[in-house]
Amino acid sequence: MNDYSQAPLGARQAIQLKNTDMCVSCGMCLPHCPTYQLARQESESPRGRLSLIRAALTRDLVIDDSMITHLDHCLLCHSCESVCPVGIPFVKIMDEMKEGIHAHKKIRPVWKRVLFSLVADRCKMQRLMRVFTGLHLARVLNLFSPIRMGGLSRYVQFATLIKKAPHWQEYYPAEGDEKHKVALFLGCLQEYFDSDSLSDAIRVLNKLGVSVTVPAEQQCCGAIHSHAGKSGTARKLFNANKNAFGIPDIDEVVSLSSACTVTLGEHVMCGSTGNADSSGKDQSALQVSDLMDYLEKIHWFENRSLGSVNKKIILHYPCTQKNSLRNTDVLDKLLSRIPELDIAKMPIGIKCCGAAGVFSLDYPDWSDKLASMALQPIDHENYDVIITSNIGCALQFRKKVRSLKRVKVLHPISLVSQSLGL
Secondary structure (H helix, E strand, C coil): CCHHHHCCCCHHHHHHHHHHCCCCCCCCCHHHCHHHHHHCCHHHCHHHHHHHHHHHHCCCCCCCHHHHHHHHCCCCCCHHHHHCCCCCCHHHHHHHHHHHHHCCCCCCCHHHHHHHHHHCCHHHHHHHHHHCCHHHHHHHHCCCCHHHHHHHHHHHHHHCCCCCCCCCCCEECCCCCCCEEEEEECCCCHHHHCHHHHHHHHHHHHHCCEEEECCCCCCCCCHHHHHCCCHHHHHHHHHHHHHHCCCCCCCEEEECCHHHHHHHHHHHHHHCCCCECCCCCECCCCCEEEHHHHHHHCCCCCCCCCCCCCCEEEECCCHHHHHHHCCHHHHHHHHHCCCCCEEEECCCCCCCCCCCCCHHHHCHHHHHHHHHHHCHHHHCCCCCEEECCCHHHHHHHHHHCCCCCCCEEECHHHHHHHHCCC
16 A cells, blocks of 8 residues: 555664564563553554564555554553563654655645644744634634544634743843853743743743743744654754754753653754763753753752642653653652642553643544543542643643633642742
């Protein structure tokens, strides 16, 4: 069916084949894979997907729609990688396979093509948001039938949450003496769905003596393009961000959304040339930090009178935070410093919430089931706030808890801001 399945096995595919052959079929990944837990089918497990990819590379199977669906069902959550005894780079294999399958195909359906185009061009997105307020956009989207809009129809209700992003200043000076200087990565979704968290981040950093630069030329991190096999677009976005954040004298780039942080970090590794200066810093790379990591690194809590935040929260760890950044302990420490904050954690058995980039739009039924599983703990307890550090997870949870008006979904920086009295 696909040109990729008929192509000669090149050097890159040979490396992919070698990587798939690393799998010893031990099955340790199975209980950690969200889609396997839902479907109980081998083809919906990491081990099964590696078998499909290996069969495609060796021409034992033709790549057809069924195989593509099994591969596309993968949430790319990295859970299997965190337990794999031989260290298979599963997500890298998946991304490269999708690139081979999808690189020369148009993104379908049309709404998805429009979405990918918009998030790849911040100027386009800004122009659209100048024309439509969230409410107006919801009315326009409602003109289209749910069938034609596919999974996007479920997010019409979220259009009312879109805000006109604030007019970001290029520079926000530190209060008092400047101790540090960072550049803030906004993120294509965060800027319009959760600009309050970005504003909180700027206020907190300024209060702590950190000046903040917000480059106007920055773009989307490229995660959804990379995972859809559109690596060319992802590389263009990385290069645009590399140029935008190539600012002299900044300590590093800070990002609020864990998925963006991971993607920017992966692109840094791909873009690094090993060209180090006298301090050992690679001049070809961006120094990207998760905001929570950065705050702990600069000891945000020292010499501060922290105010009480009398709330009962449940803490959610996004897949990118658990399995890629692996900094859940940092978040635990940070929040434990806030007086009177009653902290509970989602059970260890909770897997991916089902957001996973555009997975929630492509496969809404699967996504809803995963979200319901993740949110089971709040059905029996009166929590005030769900805390998550990934914008995709936050939107997923907001959709599910709309009927529970008492429950807010916030980024952890908002609690830090409250504790500092900002």
